[in-house]
Amino acid sequence: MMAYVIVLGNEKGGSGKSTTAMHLCAALMAAGKAVGAIDLDLRQQSFFRYLENRAATAARDKMELSMPRQFTLRLSNADSIEIAQAEEEERFAQALSTLDESCDFILIDCPGSDTRYARMAHSVADTLITPMNDSLVDFDLLARMDAKSGKVLGPSVYSELVWEARQLRASAGLKPMDWVLLRNRLAHNQAHNRRKVGKALENLSKRIGFRIVPGFSERVIFRELFAMGLTLLDLKKSNRLSLSLSNIAARQEVRELVKALDLPDVSIKF
Numbered sequence: 001m002m003a004y005v006i007v008l009g010n011e012k013g014g015s016g017k018s019t020t021a022m023h024l025c026a027a028l029m030a031a032g033k034a035v036g037a038i039d040l041d042l043r044q045q046s047f048f049r050y051l052e053n054r055a056a057t058a059a060r061d062k063m064e065l066s067m068p069r070q071f072t073l074r075l076s077n078a079d080s081i082e083i084a085q086a087e088e089e090e091r092f093a094q095a096l097s098t099l100d101e102s103c104d105f106i107l108i109d110c111p112g113s114d115t116r117y118a119r120m121a122h123s124v125a126d127t128l129i130t131p132m133n134d135s136l137v138d139f140d141l142l143a144r145m146d147a148k149s150g151k152v153l154g155p156s157v158y159s160e161l162v163w164e165a166r167q168l169r170a171s172a173g174l175k176p177m178d179w180v181l182l183r184n185r186l187a188h189n190q191a192h193n194r195r196k197v198g199k200a201l202e203n204l205s206k207r208i209g210f211r212i213v214p215g216f217s218e219r220v221i222f223r224e225l226f227a228m229g230l231t232l233l234d235l236k237k238s239n240r241l242s243l244s245l246s247n248i249a250a251r252q253e254v255r256e257l258v259k260a261l262d263l264p265d266v267s268i269k270f
């Protein structure tokens with residue numbers, strides 16, 4: 001494997017995995033990187049639907065919009081769990097090696113649930129990005145907490161999954177994964193809540209082994225972007241998007257995110 005693998009994962013829907021995947025995809029392509037894409041959310045397929053919408057907009061508006069190289073995986077329909085597992089491992093390895101031939105980066109978007117493919121993806125992640133809504137309610141993603149005292153009782157099932165993926169990497173001689181927790185949908189009128197969440201996250205980050213990066217503020221534009229297949233990087237390209245202050249600020253958040261991820265040899269070209 002030469003390509004650098006970025007995985008978007010957690011065990012919650014609606015936290016921003018697919019939105020972040022699409023924006024990173026666009027940022028990497030803008031930086032001149034060849035990007036491969038895998039959508040493991042086989043039910044919702046939001047990442048690949050986002051890309052379909054992108055292709056449709058490019059055709060309709062006669063725009064040039066860069067696209068990644070996509071690889072579609074399917075579930076094994078073997079009855080035996082062992083055979084299904086082996087078949088899917090085979091398909092997953094095939095996907096990676098196919099994309100690896102022509103790509104600098106491979107982006108894998110996971111479903112908000114524990115699946116065999118999602119586990120495989122976690123164990124090949126050079127960078128794992130876990131978006132989280134900015135609320136204490138979403139902490140159960142990372143740790144079991146005592147509701148009253150806020151005390152950490154132990155790791156959550158998801159932290160355990162990441163821990164196992166790390167063990168697998170170590171035993172395969174791969175370099176350690178960079179686990180990045182992305183605080184998404186930050187609400188500006190909730191400074192108190194943000195500080196509280198921030199403090200609790202700092203505490204957890206040392207125990208569980210992740211670092212924290214700021215994601216995107218809560219903004220309605222994201223829904224429209226999905227429908228149009230566009231990203232905040234396309235603000236100037238498409239007359240369907242307004243260069244409003246809010247959109248420009250959102251684009252700056254994408255820049256900050258890409259910077260904070262500190263990916264190999266990626267400069268910000270948007």
Ligand SMILES: Nc1ncnc2c1ncn2[C@@H]1O[C@H](COP(=O)(O)OP(=O)(O)O)[C@@H](O)[C@H]1O
Binds near residue numbers: 017184
């Ligand atoms: N920062 C944000 N502000 C507002 N809406 C957002 C934000 N991030 C994501 N969304 C919206 O939330 C929904 C779920 O996001 P998505 O990226 O599909 O999450 P996931 O892939 O984790 O399920 C989508 O409609 C998306 O447009």
Ligand SMILES: [Mg+2]
Binds near residue numbers: 017019
């Ligand atoms: Mg998704």
